[in-house]
Amino acid sequence: MSLHLTKVTIPKTSALLAVGYNMAFASSFVCFILSLLLILVHAKERNDSICSKSFSCGNLTDLSFPFSLSTQPDCGIVPISGCDAKPFPRIQLLPGGEWYYARGKEYSYTLLLVDLKLQTVLRQHKCQAFNENISISDSPSISFTAVKLQNFYKCNRTSSNSPYINQTMKDHFDGYESYDGCDGFTIYYKFYGVDDEDILAGNHTANCSLIRLPYYPTEPGDDNLVNFLHPEFLVEWKLSDDCSKCHYGGGRCQTDKKNNFLCYKGTSKRGYLQTIWFKVATGASLFTVGLLALLLFCFRKKKLWYKYLRFWESNAEDHQKVEEFLKNYGSYAPNRYNYTDIKRITGRFRSKLGQGGFGNVYRGSLSNGSEVAVKVLNELKGSGEDFINEVASISRTSHVNIVSLVGFCFEGHKRALVYEFMPNGSLEKFIYEERSNGVRQLGWPILYKIALGIARGLEYLHRGCNTRILHFDIKPHNILLDEDFCPKVSDFGLAKMCMKQESVVSMLGPRGTIGYIAPEIVCRNLGGVSHKSDVYSYGMMVLEMVGGRTNC
Structure with a gap:
């Protein structure tokens, strides 16, 4: 597998192409400015002046919509409270739902939560833990998915159960492990392999129910199933298309009494402000056109245009190469971080380990406490071939004498590689x-x-x-x-x-x-x-x- 980028060349006789390209870019930029200002004009009743683009709460950093502080409910749909509380802030995924400890933000769309009820039960090491069941509902505005939960099948057993019924239940869960350490019921589970589709679909005996709980392996030889349980679990969230359009269009995501999506926009008269914003939009557009025309005149030398055209074209090819790489490697591809994650991992680039022609190397720490070295590449250095080669090559290796690649960042012009930390x-x-x-x-x-x-x-x-x-x-x-x-x-x-x-x-x-x-x-x-x-x-x-x- 060879990953050599094709060099983009522009004939010297295509000066008009360069000018036309940049005029098209200028037009797109003006349209973007106009659209952005018109969105601001039509934003009603949501007081954006008090809603920060990003905020922090306790151990959670770089938070933004759909999250909001509980004291500012108009700024989001997922409230967070207790920023100064110990040990962690609390979060409510849906209105009127359960409150969880928010232990950390793993990635841009993933939260590490702690179930408060399950934590209390597990501290006492009681079988009542199997009375809990982590089930998170969705709303028309946002959906949640609990990651890496273990399926347990709780089957009641009583003295009135005949040997035939008990044997039938065992046959039904053939191939499953069983745990009889709790009075009144038996737990069937399977940590390896694929669960029976009929059982997952609910086609199990009347005395059994499906329970989903977080599971983490413990010491080898530990036969107490309760010790396998843990109150922490990961939740992935995704904003609905309707809510995204509503929020960025100046509205507020809500639901009506029938739990249908509702985009609320105020009805106050703001014609005067709209007129002012229209004048601002028009003036900004004219200023932008004039500025770009001036730049066209000042940078009329062909070589400068060729340089920037080559950069943008090669950058687009780099992105295509990265997407193809991720598609080919599937689940074996390294973690992909966005630039916000890189800033969080490095503590906003606080500790520099070294510097070279490629960029700088910073010391960082993941949310699980592991130390890493983050190599941030210079934005305008090279065509990106070195970056893609490095990601593709190291992803194929696993050896004690080969450095491990934890993940990478490829976002716009920002590129970074996250390695295991080497103290010496x-x-x-x-x-x-x-x-x-x-x-x-x-x-x-x-x-x-x-x-x-x-x-x-x-x-x-x-x-x-x-x-x-x-x-x-x-x-x-x-x-x-x-x-x-x-x-x-x-x-x-x-x-x-x-x-x-x-x-x-x-x-x-x-x-x-x-x-x-x-x-x-x-x-x-x-x-x-x-x-x-x-x-x-x-x-x-x-x-x-x-x-x-x-x-x-």
């Missing part, structure tokens, strides 16, 4: 004689361990994967060390994937770092380029490790 950083700061203060010199046993680990990582890339991966940039800067100085190969921006049977690969141009590049990459007369080029780079790096100085 890169190898290069340990092996050169001009080490900075506080960096210790590694002994020969550790250097041998590092060299051996890197070799195992390369052997895995070349022979252990279903698709052979050629790194093409092996050097100390791209070798990361964990707390035990276990090496991990990183930075797959120049990598190339090929079938295992291929001994020689084709390349459009040289790639790698001077001092580590194999001779055949620069001069094709010396032979074909293959996985042996990585072996050459590895050898040059080992020489640096032994000699304590750079080859460059």
Whole structure:
């Protein structure tokens, strides 16, 4: 699988095409401004001046519609209260429904909730936990889906039950585990495999009922089913199309007495304000047209237009490549974060680990407490091939000596890669004689361990994967060390994937770092380029490790 982007070229004789492209862009931009201002004109009765675009409540950050503080019910449809309460704020998914602890916001459309009733019962380790059932209803404005709940089948048993009835029940749940640790009923469950479709459809015995509860495995050998239960569960939410149109059209999402969707808009007279907004919209549009005409005049040189046209076209192709990648990998694709998630993970880029030509690396933390390193790429650097190569390459690997990719961000021009955190950083700061203060010199046993680990990582890339991966940039800067100085190969921006049977690969141009590049990459007369080029780079790096100085 090769992921090389096609270079977009524009003939030098197509200056009119560039001008026409930008005039079309100018027209679209003016239409956008007019539409936005007209939406503001027709917004009625919803006081947007008191509704923040985003807000925080306790441990929840970057919240926006449909969420709102309980003190501002007009700003949303999912109220949150107790921002200063311990341990977590409380949230009510639907009006008049249950209140839950909001433990955290996993992703943009996912919440981690705690069931208060179930938490109280589980603290006492009582079988009454099986009297609870997590069932979340929807409304015409928003729908919720509880994720990763376990199906339990609670079947009553009494002394009056005949042996025939009991045997019939056991036969009905053939292949299921059973738990008899509670008085009066038996629990049937299946943690592995697919549940019986007839049972899920409700075709079970009259004495049984389906219960859905959060389940987390505990210590091996624990036969107390109650210990498997947990009050935390994930909920995904999705705004309905009607509510989305209503909200962004200036209305408020509501329901009538028959639980049908209702978009409420006020009826107060605002003709005077509409006139003012119309004048503002007209003036802004004329100003925008004049500004773009001035820019056309000032940047009439063709090369500037070609540069920006190439950037936008290649950026669109990058997005198409990413979507194809996610579709092909399915559930095996890494997590995809939006830029808001990246800011939350890094604490708004508070702790910088390093800086390079590609961008900056920041230290971050996921909601489960795991530390990560986030590489934020420069917005206008390159065509995006390096980014897509790195995501696709590392997603195919799973090895102790290959850095793990936790997820990535591809949103507009913003691109970031989220890796596991390596406390000791890169190898290069340990092996050169001009080490900075506080960096210790590694002994020969550790250097041998590092060299051996890197070799195992390369052997895995070349022979252990279903698709052979050629790194093409092996050097100390791209070798990361964990707390035990276990090496991990990183930075797959120049990598190339090929079938295992291929001994020689084709390349459009040289790639790698001077001092580590194999001779055949620069001069094709010396032979074909293959996985042996990585072996050459590895050898040059080992020489640096032994000699304590750079080859460059």
